[in-house]
Amino acid sequence: MLNQPIAIEDILRVFTGFNPWLGVKAFLLVCLFIYFIFALAIIRQVKVFLDVLELELEGAVRLFAWLHVLLVAGVLIVAIIYL
């Protein structure tokens, strides 16, 4: 028992009663939320592009942009539940 290394989070928890990984989780969630907003911005970006110039792959580009938003939302939800 005494030979096991003491983790930094254990030291912090003992002295401050605060789990540092909760702070990391909160930080990650904030970052992922900003990422989600950015993914929505890409949807807007694609719309602006396609308003100016219609191209053959319009449907595929729109679809991928929405899939990207769903993917980011999925990761955000997984992070909330799993971490």
Add this chain to the structure above:
Amino acid sequence: MPDLYSATPSHNRDATPTPTIVDRGQGKKETAGLKPEASPKGKSPFEKKSEEFLPQGGSLSAFVVKPASAHLSTQEEGEQIVVLLRRHWVTNLSWVLATFLMILAPLIVAFSSSLSFLPGRFQIMAAIIWYLLIITFVFERFLSWYFNVYIVTDKRVVDLDFYQLFSYSQSQANLSEITNMRISVSGFSRLFLDFGDLVIETAGESPNLHFERVPNPRRVMDIIEDLR
């Protein structure tokens, strides 16, 4: 000297008074890639010329002649897109290689155990977020390449530049305003793969247009010459 528009009804010639076309007809004995034949009635000289180019290139090509479903928001009725250009595919090589390295990076990190201080859940989330970032990076780079286009219609040349989020610029010049064109092909890869820059100088208030790293710049110049 062949008269390009000899079979065109006089009212059509009057409908599109473009001094450049007249100059072209008087100054050149041959018109590369064009047949000086009569076109259907009711077509303007511009429409007649653009009809002579055969469609070429797919939806992901950097050099597309007569693209099937491309349409500019500012396109006028009767105006046809003759050539749609993007940067040569080889210009994408840097970010494609970077993507492969980014894909392999977690393997290197796993081998070196540099993230071992993180709890298991955080390690998995770090990998998921990393690959998400790669997907976003690839999508952004693709959009940047796909939508930054140079367009030659039968009436004008257009340079569409999309910057990062929410911003784009559109420069254009009528074919009749073009005074000079210059090609710059420098470097082994450009010479070998036949891509380079085409600078289109214009008269009046229209800005000069820079078609950067486009494939077959000489052919693009020829096409614009034919259309003028």
